[in-house]
Amino acid sequence: xxxxxxxxxxxxxxxxxxxxxxxxxxxxxxxxxxxxxxxxxxxxxxxxxxxxxxxxxxxxxxxxxxxxxxxxxxxxxxxxxxxxxxxxxxxxxxxxxxxxxxxxxxxxxxxxxxxxxxxxxxxxxxxxxxxxxxxxxxxxxxxxxxxxxxxxxxxxxxxxxxxxxxxxxxxxxxxxxxxxxxxxxxxxxxxxxxxxxxxxxxxxxxxxxxxxxxxxxxxxxxxxxxxxxxxxxxxxxxxxxxxxxxxxxxxxxxxxxxxxxxxxxxxxxxxxxxxxxxxxxxxxxxxxxxxxxxxxxxxxxxxxxxxxxxxxxxxxxxxxxxxxxxxxxxxxxxxxxxxxxxxxxxxxxxxxxxxxxxxxxxxxxxxxxxxxxxxxxxxxxxxxxxxxx
Amino acid sequence: xxxxxxxxxxxxxxxxxxxxxxxxxxxxxxxxxxxxxxxxxxxxxxxxxxxxxxxxxxxxxxxxxxxxxxxxxxxxxxxxxxxxxxxxxxxxxxxxxxxxxxxxxxxxxxxxxxxxxxxxxxxxxxxxxxxxxxxx
Ligand SMILES: [Zn+2]
Numbered sequence: 456x457x458x459x460x461x462x463x464x465x466x467x468x469x470x471x472x473x474x475x476x477x478x479x480x481x482x483x484x485x486x487x488x489x490x491x492x493x494x495x496x497x498x499x500x501x502x503x504x505x506x507x508x509x510x511x512x513x514x515x516x517x518x519x520x521x522x523x524x525x526x527x528x529x530x531x532x533x534x535x536x537x538x539x540x541x542x543x544x545x546x547x548x549x550x551x552x553x554x555x556x557x558x559x560x561x562x563x564x565x566x567x568x569x570x571x572x573x574x575x576x577x578x579x580x581x582x583x584x585x586x587x588x589x590x591x592x593x594x595x596x597x598x599x600x601x602x603x604x605x606x607x608x609x610x611x612x613x614x615x616x617x618x619x620x621x622x623x624x625x626x627x628x629x630x631x632x633x634x635x636x637x638x639x640x641x642x643x644x645x646x647x648x649x650x651x652x653x654x655x656x657x658x659x660x661x662x663x664x665x666x667x668x669x670x671x672x673x674x675x676x677x678x679x680x681x682x683x684x685x686x687x688x689x690x691x692x693x694x695x696x697x698x699x700x701x702x703x704x705x706x707x708x709x710x711x712x713x714x715x716x717x718x719x720x721x722x723x724x725x726x727x728x729x730x731x732x733x734x735x736x737x738x739x740x741x742x743x744x745x746x747x748x749x750x751x752x753x754x755x756x757x758x759x760x761x762x763x764x765x766x767x768x769x770x771x772x773x774x775x776x777x778x779x780x781x782x783x784x785x786x787x788x789x790x791x792x793x794x795x796x797x798x799x800x801x802x803x804x805x806x807x808x809x810x811x812x813x814x815x816x817x818x819x820x821x822x823x824x825x826x827x828x829x830x831x832x833x834x835x836x837x838x839x840x841x842x843x844x
Numbered sequence: 845x846x847x848x849x850x851x852x853x854x855x856x857x858x859x860x861x862x863x864x865x866x867x868x869x870x871x872x873x874x875x876x877x878x879x880x881x882x883x884x885x886x887x888x889x890x891x892x893x894x895x896x897x898x899x900x901x902x903x904x905x906x907x908x909x910x911x912x913x914x915x916x917x918x919x920x921x922x923x924x925x926x927x928x929x930x931x932x933x934x935x936x937x938x939x940x941x942x943x944x945x946x947x948x949x950x951x952x953x954x955x956x957x958x959x960x961x962x963x964x965x966x967x968x969x970x971x972x973x974x975x976x977x978x979x980x
Binding site: 577578580581584588590594595596597598601604605606607608653655656659701704705706707711 | 887888894895913914915916919920921922923924925930931933935942943944945946947953958969970974
């Protein structure tokens with residue numbers, strides 16, 4: 456395997472995007488990613504991976520990889536649409552990484568996209584429920600928030616965390632997202648905003664949950680040796696890990712509060728990078744719900760098991776702290792266009808390591824980690840990026 | 845016609861499923877699952893064990909009793925469940941050691957703790973044979 460680097464990233468404005476079609480949304484972030492490189496254009500792309508969870512349901516358009524190829528005007532020789540529900544973006548990036556690392560392609564574009572606001576929000580909720588186990592969970596009234604609420608109830612029992620502490624995660628992420636020009640919600644909130652918002656699934660309120668969003672994100676990868684031709688500050692992909700529970704539902708998880716799939720995915724990424732959690736300068740984690748970020752910090756090793764609540768109280772997860780988590784605003788504030796989320800995490804870390812994030816910049820960041828999950832936290836993708844010397 | 849929560853589950857519609865005995869037994873008020881010779885009782889019932897990959901042919905009667913392992917009170921749902929709102933969902937840890945998801949009926953959320961004894965009650969849901977938890 457040869458080393459791989461990211462030389463271009465791009466994002467669209469996230470939120471409600473009634474002004475563009477699914478194909479136009481793909482083009483918008485890809486154009487920004489090409490502009491981010493020195494001279495790469497769509498004709499140069501040999502591999503294309505499109506991360507998209509449910510274009511069939513949300514926009515009545517299947518086959519989004521061909522849609523992307525048509526709108527971008529490219530005919531890649533290595534390509535696929537990647538559907539891994541909310542982890543589609545991370546999984547697509549991992550596939551692009553392997554396409555370059557293996558020598559099958561010399562340039563790859565990862566395009567993550569989801570256009571979810573086309574349908575009324577009850578229908579969007581129903582679509583998201585399809586990710587749960589239809590027969591043994593959804594049929595009983597399980598929804599994604601209730602899955603993570605069950606996890607939260609278990610965490611409260613095993614380790615203890617309060618709704619106020621969970622709310623602090625939302626407050627932090629909104630504070631960061633307020634400084635991110637593409638974020639869906641650029642508004643700071645308070646602990647009271649969270650605690651007084653409608654109950655979705657106890658102990659999670661509306662402001663503990665990420666929103667329904669339109670948006671896309673793109674990343675361009677090339678062999679690390681050639682990266683400087685295309686960007687003055689390339690970012691190397693030094694670790695990649697993925698792991699899946701043998702389960703669609705929660706019944707076969709060994710623990711609801713230590714996510715074995717995340718621990719394994721993270722260990723694989725850390726060992727490939729030959730680094731440890733303490734070497735990370737910042738993290739973009741999958742805060743689909745506040746409880747998720749808490750457990751992710753622990754299972755990524757950013758703090759000890761059971762000490763997530765102390766990490767929250769200490770403020771060490773803030774920009775300027777020991778280990779800033781979700782400086783982009785996370786899914787919570789930036790938005791969660793499902794297929795785009797994992798790619799946007801890569802984009803944020805890349806821009807952070809290049810020092811381009813303005814008011815939300817993590818000073819001196821050299822190494823960062825991303826974590827993207829799907830389902831009942833049964834599937835995780837982790838990447839470690841480092842600024843090229 | 846009752847609005848279905850999703851398209852009908854394949855297992856509930858097509859009798860050729862290898863776990864058809866589960867639904868046949870449920871219709872006769874029996875709560876059953878499969879047992880892997882290596883890994884013990886499985887949930888949900890399967891003809892292949894997700895832990896060891898081995899073939900599973902043995903069906904066993906579950907006692908249907910256990911305790912609350914995790915719980916939540918749902919205040920927002922897809923349209924099919926709106927008439928049930930708010931409702932309680934629990935993961936029950938049954939005496940056989942398996943984790944089962946179902947709604948909890950005949951209970952106040954405030955009264956339910958992790959460890960509260962519960963039992964399976966077989967009843968129809970959306971016109972289909974199903975089950976809920978009730979306090980034991
Ligand atoms: Zn087995």
